[in-house]
Amino acid sequence: MGLLEKIHEPKDLRSLDFTELNTLAQEIRKQMIDVISKNGGHLAPNLGVVELTIALHRIFDSPNDKLIWDVGHQTYVHKLLTGRFDRFSTIRQYQGISGFPKRSESVHDCFETGHSSTSISAAVGFAKARDVLREHHHVVAVIGDGAMTGGMAFEALNHAGHTETNIIVILNDNEMSISPNVGAMSSYLNRLRTDPLYDKRKEEIEELLKRIPGIGSKVAKMVAKAKDSLKYLLVPGLIFEELGFTYLGPIDGHDQALLEEVLDQAKHKKGPVLVHVVTCKGKGFKPAEDNPDVFHGVGPFNPENGKIIKKPAPPTYTAIFGDTLCTLGKENPKIVAISAAMPSGTGLKDFAAKFPDRFFDVGIAEQHAVTFAAGLAFGGLKPVVAIYSTFYQRAYDQVLHDVCLQNANVVLAIDRAGVVGDDGPTHHGVFDIAFFRIIPNLVFMAPKDENELRHMLYTAINYDGPIALRYPRSAGQGVPLEEPLREIPIGKGEVLREGSDVTLIGIGPTVHTCLSAAQELRHRGIDAAVINLRFITPLDRELILYYARQTKNLITIEDHVLKGGMGSAILELLEEEGIQGVNVERLGYTGFVEQGSIPQLQMSQGLSVKGIIQAAERLNIVHSIPKSADKVSVGK
Ligand SMILES: Cc1ncc(C[n+]2csc(CCOP(=O)(O)OP(=O)(O)O)c2C)c(N)n1
Numbered sequence: 001m002g003l004l005e006k007i008h009e010p011k012d013l014r015s016l017d018f019t020e021l022n023t024l025a026q027e028i029r030k031q032m033i034d035v036i037s038k039n040g041g042h043l044a045p046n047l048g049v050v051e052l053t054i055a056l057h058r059i060f061d062s063p064n065d066k067l068i069w070d071v072g073h074q075t076y077v078h079k080l081l082t083g084r085f086d087r088f089s090t091i092r093q094y095q096g097i098s099g100f101p102k103r104s105e106s107v108h109d110c111f112e113t114g115h116s117s118t119s120i121s122a123a124v125g126f127a128k129a130r131d132v133l134r135e136h137h138h139v140v141a142v143i144g145d146g147a148m149t150g151g152m153a154f155e156a157l158n159h160a161g162h163t164e165t166n167i168i169v170i171l172n173d174n175e176m177s178i179s180p181n182v183g184a185m186s187s188y189l190n191r192l193r194t195d196p197l198y199d200k201r202k203e204e205i206e207e208l209l210k211r212i213p214g215i216g217s218k219v220a221k222m223v224a225k226a227k228d229s230l231k232y233l234l235v236p237g238l239i240f241e242e243l244g245f246t247y248l249g250p251i252d253g254h255d256q257a258l259l260e261e262v263l264d265q266a267k268h269k270k271g272p273v274l275v276h277v278v279t280c281k282g283k284g285f286k287p288a289e290d291n292p293d294v295f296h297g298v299g300p301f302n303p304e305n306g307k308i309i310k311k312p313a314p315p316t317y318t319a320i321f322g323d324t325l326c327t328l329g330k331e332n333p334k335i336v337a338i339s340a341a342m343p344s345g346t347g348l349k350d351f352a353a354k355f356p357d358r359f360f361d362v363g364i365a366e367q368h369a370v371t372f373a374a375g376l377a378f379g380g381l382k383p384v385v386a387i388y389s390t391f392y393q394r395a396y397d398q399v400l401h402d403v404c405l406q407n408a409n410v411v412l413a414i415d416r417a418g419v420v421g422d423d424g425p426t427h428h429g430v431f432d433i434a435f436f437r438i439i440p441n442l443v444f445m446a447p448k449d450e451n452e453l454r455h456m457l458y459t460a461i462n463y464d465g466p467i468a469l470r471y472p473r474s475a476g477q478g479v480p481l482e483e484p485l486r487e488i489p490i491g492k493g494e495v496l497r498e499g500s501d502v503t504l505i506g507i508g509p510t511v512h513t514c515l516s517a518a519q520e521l522r523h524r525g526i527d528a529a530v531i532n533l534r535f536i537t538p539l540d541r542e543l544i545l546y547y548a549r550q551t552k553n554l555i556t557i558e559d560h561v562l563k564g565g566m567g568s569a570i571l572e573l574l575e576e577e578g579i580q581g582v583n584v585e586r587l588g589y590t591g592f593v594e595q596g597s598i599p600q601l602q603m604s605q606g607l608s609v610k611g612i613i614q615a616a617e618r619l620n621i622v623h624s625i626p627k628s629a630d631k632v633s634v635g636k
């Protein structure tokens, strides 16, 4: 049995010496490589924080002291050290442990994260509560250099500094966001990391002091001891000092003894402290060290050589989006593309390479990304803002207030719309229909397959005003890509199948589940029409009302929560038009959706052929479900 299996809680770490800790670090890395090579997950971020997490759990006393992890994708080590070694092989799996902090999983997970740049705000909250309740524990936020580019982080630093709140912020600086980090903060940190002057100036000053007869060597020792005051003079960690923080660092984030010494120092300082830790993303696994972006969030791979195991599948919607934007970008020099720190995740890497002056990676700053786009639009360009659905939540006011209210000519590309799989509830894009469809002036569409995505993107580029399209984190349907690109008439759905007994209305890829269900219903003598709605706003009112009156039964199916979704919009339409005697069944999610594979989640949530048949049963238009019903489901 190795050391790791004997660690059931942080206190078990405190009896180990540095040789044993080094062995433990190796065991942790091996365990993560083994499990993530099967499950997939955030390997590189976690390999980079092994020594840091061990040190944090040795110097601080979780759960009395609060450890809050920004984004939380780097908490696998924390989970291994806080009693979840035995369940670690289930990480990110359906009904397994989460890949992010989960309060229900452990008392050591004091705050749930997943969206970036929230940790310092939460830490200030915990600290202020501690002070009001006259408690005396420590509060520590661990935030990466990427997350530090998020506006919320600055809001919190500003508040903490101003109120002199006793918190410790560990800045885990590995020069990487998902891709190489961007922005002025990143260049600033780079200067701090690599400031040759700091060491030189420190030596020069100490040499100078030693030369002063009599007192020199004593003063030199004193100054050397009071490193932090010397740093204050020398190291331009000033941005944090000016915000009221004591800045400690930069220090080697893989030097266990040094980490513990500095964390202990930070623990005894008054007021807000920022410890600048320099780490290597992917440390200890060469393929991940060499390609930290690829191994940031990785699928299954060969643990021997890091070779990614790719399953044959049609191109993803994201890939088709990126390719099409490059094609359109060649023809139209006004097209510019914006990413919030996720150029590869959003398929914009090729566009960035082909049109470097027309691509902007703004860092983890979705709010800025959207309003920046509005500025670009009124400046005469055609901006396309590609952000995951879940991260668009961060920029809601900017979409409403800065884009739609003033009709800015902006394209909102909403990637990862629908359940996204193993990332779980913090990342599922299942609220955007609700929060975007209510905004006036916004056209909002969803393609049924990758071919329609291309035509919709073409339509969006040629449309004058705010327009959004949502598409999932999955492979396309493998349909042939038609040329030439053509405009989709705004607000017009399409009838894929005629029928007289019930109308199945899908939006996006759920249309394919409707088509499969219609086949199944036909075997029971039920004649189902299938509509590809295409537009959430403006709704194709005429089409919906015609089929509502004709079949008297509607079943809507959306990869989205029911509340405020596409089905709600159709109910509102029937009510506005005073339509009576039409039965409606809506399929979608009733709340937060857990983690698991996309098909698993859609099946378990009733977004499947079986789900539609059961809905038809509830409408009393079909009476039994043979076993074969549930073989097919939406998405891949
Ligand atoms: C609001 C928000 N936008 C985007 C993301 C996607 N995302 C997850 S991790 C990450 C990069 C984080 O970089 P950093 O904080 O430096 O952590 P590292 O992975 O380098 O340890 C991004 C952009 C997110 N989780 N939240």
Ligand SMILES: CC(=O)[C@@H](O)[C@H](O)COP(=O)(O)O
Residues within 6 Å of the ligand: 042, 071, 073, 114, 178, 296, 297, 345, 416, 420, 423, 427, 473
């Ligand atoms: C932790 C985080 O928010 C990102 O790494 C996210 O997991 C990426 O999602 P995709 O894998 O869908 O690009």
Ligand SMILES: [Mg+2]
Residues within 6 Å of the ligand: 144, 145, 146, 147, 172, 173, 174, 175, 176, 177
């Ligand atoms: Mg980083």
